[in-house]
Amino acid sequence: MEKRKIIRKLKEQGFQIIEIHASIGSTNDRAMEIVKENKVDLGIVIAEHQSKGRGRGERTWETEEGAGLALSFIFGDIAAHQNILGRVTGIGALAVTQTVTELFDLSAKIKWPNDVLLDGKKFCGILTEADWVGSNLRSLIVGIGINISKSAIPKEVLFPATALELEYKDSISKEILLEKLIVNLLRVMKEINSDQIIREWEENLAFKGSEVFLHRDGSHICSGELLGLDDDGGIVILTSDEKKNIFYYGDLHLAVK
Numbered sequence: 259m260e261k262r263k264i265i266r267k268l269k270e271q272g273f274q275i276i277e278i279h280a281s282i283g284s285t286n287d288r289a290m291e292i293v294k295e296n297k298v299d300l301g302i303v304i305a306e307h308q309s310k311g312r313g314r315g316e317r318t319w320e321t322e323e324g325a326g327l328a329l330s331f332i333f334g335d336i337a338a339h340q341n342i343l344g345r346v347t348g349i350g351a352l353a354v355t356q357t358v359t360e361l362f363d364l365s366a367k368i369k370w371p372n373d374v375l376l377d378g379k380k381f382c383g384i385l386t387e388a389d390w391v392g393s394n395l396r397s398l399i400v401g402i403g404i405n406i407s408k409s410a411i412p413k414e415v416l417f418p419a420t421a422l423e424l425e426y427k428d429s430i431s432k433e434i435l436l437e438k439l440i441v442n443l444l445r446v447m448k449e450i451n452s453d454q455i456i457r458e459w460e461e462n463l464a465f466k467g468s469e470v471f472l473h474r475d476g477s478h479i480c481s482g483e484l485l486g487l488d489d490d491g492g493i494v495i496l497t498s499d500e501k502k503n504i505f506y507y508g509d510l511h512l513a514v515k
């Protein structure tokens with residue numbers, strides 16, 4: 259990637275901290291180190307390879323050299339609004355879906371809470387982490403991992419995986435992808451308090467209207483019809499007793515007919 263050009267653009271967009279690494283442990287870990295040392299309103303850490311990329315909980319995220327992209331945004335100036343915490347991951351996913359539609363005319367779906375799918379397969383995962391000072395939220399870190407080419411797909415995955423170039427059936431430019439994604443993410447983050455943004459996320463929700471089940475730490479939690487999202491970014495599942503159940507974390511699966 260052409261570092262100098264990217265850095266110049268990011269500075270124009272107001273980024274105070276910009277790091278671009280060929281290889282790093284985890285961009286989210288690096289972003290967390292940065293916010294512990296400095297007050298940052300807007301920052302970004304980008305890497306083309308991660309040796310210790312992380313997913314949710316104890317899970318890992320692989321960013322294969324030359325085939326994937328890892329980026330972590332630091333948002334300090336919106337951190338005052340703690341009530342938006344449940345919205346951030348989905349809104350990051352919305353920025354990714356908008357980006358691949360605009361650039362490649364691909365229809366991506368958001369698998370609640372943090373995966374972005376193309377043709378039912380995961381090509382992007384999002385990990386949002388918060389930096390707390392006592393009970394005050396100081397910064398939010400939004401980590402986005404994207405599979406660009408086929409070799410980015412790990413051999414063993416929990417959910418079927420794909421890569422952008424496989425779905426687009428052509429090569430893509432990381433710079434153009436990065437540029438568009440940043441513009442889109444900054445825009446949706448500005449709208450994070452609006453109800454409209456939740457509806458847009460909902461419009462792109464995978465499995466909406468289908469029978470799903472929710473798992474948490476390996477245990478079955480709930481089965482029913484996925485109705486949509488509540489205002490805090492939770493999913494609403496209608497169970498056979500006609501009750502609407504709302505959940506804020508877990509892994510969602512399509513029920514096998």
Ligand code: BT5
Binds near residue numbers: 373385412
């Ligand atoms: C995620 O977790 O999907 C969140 C991934 C976030 C990665 C970004 S990259 C930038 C930033 N820095 C980090 O260190 N992390 C963030 P989860 O829903 O828990 O899914 C993790 C699971 O996805 C793993 O257990 C694997 O099964 C699968 N997986 C790992 N790498 C993958 C890849 N490259 N493509 C598709 N699936 C993958």
